[in-house]
Amino acid sequence: MSESTRLNAVRAVTNFNLADRKSKIKDADVKEIFASNVFSDEVQRARLPEAIYKSLQKTIKKGEPLDPNVADVVATAMKEWALEKGATHYTHWFQPMTGLTAEKHDSFVMPTATGKIIMEFGGGELIRGEPDASSFPSGGIRATFEARGYTAWDPSSPAFILDSPNGSTLCIPTAFCSWTGEALDKKTPLLRSIDALSAQAVRILKLFGSSASRVESTCGPEQEYFLIDRNFYFARLDLLNAGRTLFGAKPPKGQEMEDHYFGSIPERVLAFMQEVEHELYKLGVPVKTRHNEVAPAQYEIAPVFEQANVATDHNMLVMETMKRVAQRYGMELILHEKPFAGVNGSGKHVNWSMSDDLGNNLLKPGATPHDNAQFLVFMTAVIRAVHKYSKLLRLAIASASNDHRLGANEAPPAIISVFLGDMLQDIVEQIEKGGAKSTKTGGEMKIGASVLPTLPKDAGDRNRTSPFAFTGNKFEFRAVGSSQSIAGPILVLNAIVAESLDYIATELEKTGKKGEDLNPEIQKLLQKIITEHKAVIFNGDGYSEAWHAEAAKRGLPNRKTAVESLPDFISPESIELFGKYGIFTEREIHARYEILLEGYKKAINIEAQLTAQIAKKQIIPACLRYQTQIAASVAALKGAGVEVPASQLGLLNDLTSTIATLQERVEKLTKVSDHHADGDSLAHATYSRDVVIPAMLSVREAADKLEIMVADDFWPLPTYQEMLFIK
Numbered sequence: 001m002s003e004s005t006r007l008n009a010v011r012a013v014t015n016f017n018l019a020d021r022k023s024k025i026k027d028a029d030v031k032e033i034f035a036s037n038v039f040s041d042e043v044q045r046a047r048l049p050e051a052i053y054k055s056l057q058k059t060i061k062k063g064e065p066l067d068p069n070v071a072d073v074v075a076t077a078m079k080e081w082a083l084e085k086g087a088t089h090y091t092h093w094f095q096p097m098t099g100l101t102a103e104k105h106d107s108f109v110m111p112t113a114t115g116k117i118i119m120e121f122g123g124g125e126l127i128r129g130e131p132d133a134s135s136f137p138s139g140g141i142r143a144t145f146e147a148r149g150y151t152a153w154d155p156s157s158p159a160f161i162l163d164s165p166n167g168s169t170l171c172i173p174t175a176f177c178s179w180t181g182e183a184l185d186k187k188t189p190l191l192r193s194i195d196a197l198s199a200q201a202v203r204i205l206k207l208f209g210s211s212a213s214r215v216e217s218t219c220g221p222e223q224e225y226f227l228i229d230r231n232f233y234f235a236r237l238d239l240l241n242a243g244r245t246l247f248g249a250k251p252p253k254g255q256e257m258e259d260h261y262f263g264s265i266p267e268r269v270l271a272f273m274q275e276v277e278h279e280l281y282k283l284g285v286p287v288k289t290r291h292n293e294v295a296p297a298q299y300e301i302a303p304v305f306e307q308a309n310v311a312t313d314h315n316m317l318v319m320e321t322m323k324r325v326a327q328r329y330g331m332e333l334i335l336h337e338k339p340f341a342g343v344n345g346s347g348k349h350v351n352w353s354m355s356d357d358l359g360n361n362l363l364k365p366g367a368t369p370h371d372n373a374q375f376l377v378f379m380t381a382v383i384r385a386v387h388k389y390s391k392l393l394r395l396a397i398a399s400a401s402n403d404h405r406l407g408a409n410e411a412p413p414a415i416i417s418v419f420l421g422d423m424l425q426d427i428v429e430q431i432e433k434g435g436a437k438s439t440k441t442g443g444e445m446k447i448g449a450s451v452l453p454t455l456p457k458d459a460g461d462r463n464r465t466s467p468f469a470f471t472g473n474k475f476e477f478r479a480v481g482s483s484q485s486i487a488g489p490i491l492v493l494n495a496i497v498a499e500s501l502d503y504i505a506t507e508l509e510k511t512g513k514k515g516e517d518l519n520p521e522i523q524k525l526l527q528k529i530i531t532e533h534k535a536v537i538f539n540g541d542g543y544s545e546a547w548h549a550e551a552a553k554r555g556l557p558n559r560k561t562a563v564e565s566l567p568d569f570i571s572p573e574s575i576e577l578f579g580k581y582g583i584f585t586e587r588e589i590h591a592r593y594e595i596l597l598e599g600y601k602k603a604i605n606i607e608a609q610l611t612a613q614i615a616k617k618q619i620i621p622a623c624l625r626y627q628t629q630i631a632a633s634v635a636a637l638k639g640a641g642v643e644v645p646a647s648q649l650g651l652l653n654d655l656t657s658t659i660a661t662l663q664e665r666v667e668k669l670t671k672v673s674d675h676h677a678d679g680d681s682l683a684h685a686t687y688s689r690d691v692v693i694p695a696m697l698s699v700r701e702a703a704d705k706l707e708i709m710v711a712d713d714f715w716p717l718p719t720y721q722e723m724l725f726i727k
């Protein structure tokens with residue numbers, strides 16, 4: 001018998017030599033390299049005529065439409081800059097509904113009449129590209145109109161240069177739309193939601209006498225991930241094709257020793273992190289924090305927050321850069337929400353706030369009664385939004401892979417609630433009672449008359465079980481999956497908060513009052529809003545059974561799986577909300593709904609096929625070989641006239657019957673996954689969830705049992721123990 005791929009993998013891992021990747025990055029000057037590959041504000045200022053620079057800044061900072069005359073000049077400056085940096089090609093970089101990024105490279109090369117070439121790049125090429133859209137998910141939008149889509153320059157996210165070993169490419173962040181103007185990507189609706197939020201937030205600021213003219217949502221995503229040796233990865237077809245393990249018995253040691261979180265970072269991993277940071281610094285991504293996470297082989301990277309659109313592009317770059325760099329260190333980056341059963345999965349804490357163009361964080365409690373009043377209005381708007389539209393927030397994080405996490409006693413539950421912390425909770429209660437005396441602060445909270453006590457900043461860390469927590473000066477949406485684009489969750493937040501701010505602004509504007517006189521009106525309105533929406537506030541243990549019962553009593557929805565959640569997208573209230581603020585047309589919503597359901601079904605289908613394939617081609621053959629060996633040993637004893645011990649016969653019997661069970665279950669799985677449910681996409685997804693997933697789990701159960709029975713040198717798949725602990 002040839003040696004198992006698994007044992008070969010183990011040996012190859014221990015041969016990895018870190019010294020081979022001694023890096024030149026060690027002596028790099030971080031200040032020097034930061035944003036060195038970005039067509040940044042500084043570069044623009046230095047290279048563009050002043051009038052052009054100013055016009056471009058208006059588009060970037062104020063969201064004003066781009067002056068077409070500007071594009072040609074910018075393109076020329078951008079080209080010269082990129083050529084100096086060694087770029088030979090440019091690409092429109094966009095984020096189709098695959099959840100990944102897409103790029104098609106064109107060179108600057110243009111042949112001349114004399115048989116030579118010149119390097120060319122004009123405003124036309126900068127502003128618009130025409131990738132063939134027919135191979136990207138469109139949910140039916142494209143099919144009925146035009147196959148072609150176009151990419152449109154997004155000046156609010158800076159262009160950058162990606163270096164690769166044999167050259168460099170100028171990447172231009174773009175939105176991706178159909179010819180009829182429908183969004184086919186993640187960026188377009190995000191940009192629309194930022195504008196919607198800005199318009200409504202500015203109305204509120206105006207009531208408080210502010211001169212701000214633009215509000216941005218800000219975001220800092222904390223990204224969790226796993227790293228395992230590539231030798232293991234290639235020996236696990238499930239990881240390779242589905243991003244998660246579909247088999248694997250629980251190892252003797254998991255995460256119960258609690259010895260990994262914030263533990264010392266393994267040398268190879270640290271070297272990887274340092275190279276990742278180096279690459280990201282060049283791209284102007286302000287990565288700041290790195291540490292071990294709770295599960296073995298799990299880590300986190302977090303940047304300093306940025307404007308939401310840039311933060312979204314940067315998070316895509318973080319994921320892609322990590323993927324690339326990991327391979328240089330003989331490791332594979334795993335972004336799936338639940339790559340290993342039995343240990344923690346990975347999420348992405350999306351820290352979110354709003355900031356005006358005067359530099360104020362609108363969720364930062366102020367030091368004066370006036371600032372407090374404004375803070376409490378924005379805070380209350382968020383509470384109302386999350387309560388009123390909790391189904392849409394749940395929907396923004398719905399996927400087959402995130403279903404493994406939500407509600408699985410490690411990540412926040414699928415019930416969306418808001419955590420405020422003791423102090424803010426107390427303040428909210430006082431507002432509700434109309435300014436009653438507080439037991440906690442001794443004071444009385446009257447809007448416009450009193451100063452808030454200083455709120456503790458670390459409130460959120462005391463409650464990791466809440467999906468949506470206020471953490472001092474921002475909210476932290478913790479239920480987002482590690483592999484998801486943050487565009488969706490942010491756009492939903494922006495949209496629902498815009499609607500709340502709209503409501504509040506309209507109510508307050510109606511009173512016709514201003515300045516000090518407005519305070520009693522605010523007091524009354526916030527009191528009403530809190531009374532109506534306080535049901536969403538929950539400061540207790542989100543994992544407990546008691547909370548599930550309590551949440552149901554409060555009427556909070558509990559969409560346990562993506563299949564239950566996705567239909568909320570096409571609900572009248574969703575269509576009304578997104579339509580009202582120009583974020584999605586009804587057609588776009590229906591298209592995306594189809595794409596999401598389709599994605600769910602395909603993910604389960606791939607997993608089902610892989611489960612059957614691995615069981616049939618790897619696990620069962622190994623088990624049969626082992627069975628033959630035991631049978632031979634039993635026969636040998638018999639032949640030698642030695643009584644065969646019952647324990648050995650028992651082993652053989654157990655093995656034989658478990659193999660038979662596994663075979664039966666594989667057959668059943670094949671049958672159910674070949675069957676096509678009648679009905680629409682929702683019926684298909686429901687069938688996948690209710691029939692295919694259980695069939696898959698039952699195959700796994702029998703196979704995992706065999707993993708424990710079969711001799712180590714026969715077992716074909718790298719084990720959990722090996723993948724998680726050999727570093």
Ligand code: ADP
Binds near residue numbers: 305306461
């Ligand atoms: P932790 O949540 O682990 O305690 P921090 O509170 O320091 O860590 O920050 C977590 C993330 O929140 C960081 O990416 C940080 O930049 C981001 N953050 C801080 N302030 C804001 C804000 N106003 N808007 C959005 N994100 C923010």
Ligand code: MG
Binds near residue numbers: 222476
């Ligand atoms: Mg955090």
